[in-house]
Amino acid sequence: MALKAINPTKTKAWEKLSSHFEEIKDVHMVELFRKNPERAKEMAIEWNDFYVDYSKNRINKETLDLLVSLAEELDLQDAISKYFSGDTINETEGRAVLHTALRAGKDDEVLVDGVNVVPEVYQVREKISQFSDSVINGSRKGYTGKAFTHVVNIGIGGSDLGPAMVTEALAYYKNHLDVRFISNVDGDHVMESLKGLDPETTLFVVVSKTFTTQETLSNATTAKNWFLKTASEKDVAKHFVAVSTNLEKIADFGIHADNVFPMWDWVGGRFSLWSAVGLSIALSVGYENYAKLLDGARAMDQHFKETPFERNIPVVLSLINIWYNNFFDAESEAIIPYTQYLHRFSAYLQQGIMESNGKSIDRNGQRVGYQTGTIIWGEPGTNSQHAFFQLIHQGTKLIPADFIGFTESLHGEEDHHKKLMSNFFAQTEALLNGKVEDVVIGELKAQGKNEEQIKALTPFKIFEGNKPTNTFMIDRLTPQSLGALIALYEHKIFVQGVVWNIFSYDQWGVELGKQLANNILKDFAGETTAEHDPSTALLIKRFMEH
Numbered sequence: 001m002a003l004k005a006i007n008p009t010k011t012k013a014w015e016k017l018s019s020h021f022e023e024i025k026d027v028h029m030v031e032l033f034r035k036n037p038e039r040a041k042e043m044a045i046e047w048n049d050f051y052v053d054y055s056k057n058r059i060n061k062e063t064l065d066l067l068v069s070l071a072e073e074l075d076l077q078d079a080i081s082k083y084f085s086g087d088t089i090n091e092t093e094g095r096a097v098l099h100t101a102l103r104a105g106k107d108d109e110v111l112v113d114g115v116n117v118v119p120e121v122y123q124v125r126e127k128i129s130q131f132s133d134s135v136i137n138g139s140r141k142g143y144t145g146k147a148f149t150h151v152v153n154i155g156i157g158g159s160d161l162g163p164a165m166v167t168e169a170l171a172y173y174k175n176h177l178d179v180r181f182i183s184n185v186d187g188d189h190v191m192e193s194l195k196g197l198d199p200e201t202t203l204f205v206v207v208s209k210t211f212t213t214q215e216t217l218s219n220a221t222t223a224k225n226w227f228l229k230t231a232s233e234k235d236v237a238k239h240f241v242a243v244s245t246n247l248e249k250i251a252d253f254g255i256h257a258d259n260v261f262p263m264w265d266w267v268g269g270r271f272s273l274w275s276a277v278g279l280s281i282a283l284s285v286g287y288e289n290y291a292k293l294l295d296g297a298r299a300m301d302q303h304f305k306e307t308p309f310e311r312n313i314p315v316v317l318s319l320i321n322i323w324y325n326n327f328f329d330a331e332s333e334a335i336i337p338y339t340q341y342l343h344r345f346s347a348y349l350q351q352g353i354m355e356s357n358g359k360s361i362d363r364n365g366q367r368v369g370y371q372t373g374t375i376i377w378g379e380p381g382t383n384s385q386h387a388f389f390q391l392i393h394q395g396t397k398l399i400p401a402d403f404i405g406f407t408e409s410l411h412g413e414e415d416h417h418k419k420l421m422s423n424f425f426a427q428t429e430a431l432l433n434g435k436v437e438d439v440v441i442g443e444l445k446a447q448g449k450n451e452e453q454i455k456a457l458t459p460f461k462i463f464e465g466n467k468p469t470n471t472f473m474i475d476r477l478t479p480q481s482l483g484a485l486i487a488l489y490e491h492k493i494f495v496q497g498v499v500w501n502i503f504s505y506d507q508w509g510v511e512l513g514k515q516l517a518n519n520i521l522k523d524f525a526g527e528t529t530a531e532h533d534p535s536t537a538l539l540i541k542r543f544m545e546h
């Protein structure tokens with residue numbers, strides 16, 4: 001059954017939120033903390049090894065109650081059960097959305113068109129386990145009898161970002177295999193990535209759900225040609241494996257049927273790292289750790305399914321973000337992990353969130369009259385503090401930010417970890433409190449500035465504060481906690497799509513550019529068919545003249 005299609009702005013809760021917004025919009029969070037000494041405790045959720053503090057937001061209890069009633073009025077509970085039970089909620093593509101089935105328990109039952117898909121999922125998991133074990137322990141050999149030393153994942157979008165992000169995030173747990181990623185159709189990227197590799201010991205994992213993606217097929221072909229400079233066609237079977245739903249195209253490419261890891265059309269590309277798309281993860285950290293990643297995600301699925309909205313981490317965080325997006329007109333969200341291991345996390349979430357909720361047509365086919373998906377950006381702290389934090393602290397835009405930190409470091413470098421975490425806490429504190437005029441003047445006096453200098457400098461040194469943040473404190477970066485963290489954001493995407501009454505699981509917006517690029521390739525080949533605007537025509541002409 002389809003998701004209900006209700007315009008959120010026509011609900012009673014929205015109307016109440018609108019008048020509540022007028023009351024609270026100018027209130028400083030410092031005042032909210034002063035009024036309620038229990039606020040920090042009340043606005044935090046403890047779950048397994050996660051502690052999520054959302055008290056540094058421009059909300060009070062009434063805001064949250066109203067946001068929860070918005071979710072209830074839109075029947076979020078019904079949507080959640082449809083999401084998990086395989087209803088065709090990706091309506092424009094006629095598909096279920098079941099990345100959660102990929103991490104279901106072995107005895108669970110998830111039906112797609114009346115068939116339980118969990119046994120198939122576990123068959124593929126078994127294949128991933130056996131294959132990755134054999135590569136890691138060296139029993140699987142390349143064409144000259146040598147064990148593999150390097151793995152190259154070739155894919156783009158969801159077939160790259162998820163495995164690449166997780167492989168980096170779990171680098172602490174990795175084995176001896178050097179795992180690289182080629183995504184861009186830029187030949188420089190391909191050749192740079194192949195540099196120094198030995199074809200005798202390199203394994204290529206070609207990942208493409210459709211196996212029609214121009215970038216991936218071109219890069220895989222270039223990699224194959226590079227391989228064939230020293231090896232012969234029959235050796236391809238030993239060095240190339242594929243992950244896809246498109247078995248026919250894989251065969252055309254020359255990959256042996258035994259080396260194919262299937263996936264399903266009910267898994268969206270940007271949510272596919274839990275499927276065989278994550279093969280490179282299993283190769284990099286071993287199947288056991290890969291399975292733990294999935295266990296962590298399953299635990300978050302259960303939390304999301306079973307917890308009342310007001311204590312439900314993905315629900316609460318989604319609703320708070322809707323509050324900023326739709327009432328405060330905030331346009332973006334920053335994601336700031338305080339661990340270098342998560343340096344690809346916001347790039348990964350850019351696809352997850354922006355490809356999902358960057359939509360302007362509602363589930364009735366009408367143009368929405370309100371804001372939908374936010375712009376996602378971020379880099380790890382403390383690097384980001386020395387780059388763009390100025391704008392968050394003193395710029396004109398409101399940028400809600402998620403701060404993700406870990407109680408323990410992995411390498412146990414105590415001194416570093418204390419410095420890192422002191423910055424983590426300091427930033428959210430500064431964003432909350434700011435720095436008032438009196439304090440600025442006091443500091444300038446203490447520095448020996450005269451009256452005139454103090455007057456001139458004071459306005460620049462004031463921090464308004466009142467900048468919202470969520471703080472995630474997680475015990476340790478483990479495969480499980482990472483799995484839970486990723487699943488948390490996946491569910492956040494879902495809740496926001498439900499509330500905004502849009503279809504989160506298609507991505508028609510990426511098609512037009514692909515079509516036009518194909519036309520332009522024809523121009524390059526002298527088979528011009530397409531008309532171009534004057535600017536594009538001139539640019540193409542200049543390019544071709546070279």
Ligand SMILES: O=P(O)(O)OC[C@H]1O[C@](O)(CO)[C@@H](O)[C@@H]1O
Pocket residue numbers: 156157158159207208209210211212213216269270355507510
């Ligand atoms: O796995 P495929 O089919 O090569 O697609 C790659 C990516 O292309 C997109 O379809 C559009 O960019 C993404 O959604 C997807 O992750």
